[in-house]
Amino acid sequence: MNISFFIPIGFLFRNKKGSFSILIILLVLLFVETTQYIFKLGIFDIDDIIFNFIGFVIGYKIIGKIFTSKK
Numbered sequence: 001m002n003i004s005f006f007i008p009i010g011f012l013f014r015n016k017k018g019s020f021s022i023l024i025i026l027l028v029l030l031f032v033e034t035t036q037y038i039f040k041l042g043i044f045d046i047d048d049i050i051f052n053f054i055g056f057v058i059g060y061k062i063i064g065k066i067f068t069s070k071k
Helices: 002-012 018-038 046-069
Strands: none
Touching: 002 018, 002 046, 018 046
């Protein structure tokens, strides 16, 4: 489920520079997980960060290439 939520975000960042996108998404992931921990809305888990990042990479690399190669 975590992977599927971040695929669209990776797709939206497909035209940005790679290192900038990675930095932004890691900051967003840390913010989301920290917010869950502080407000007791969920469990802070490193697995969530890893799966969210995998979803971002799928959207950025794979889905982005599929849609940009059809132009």
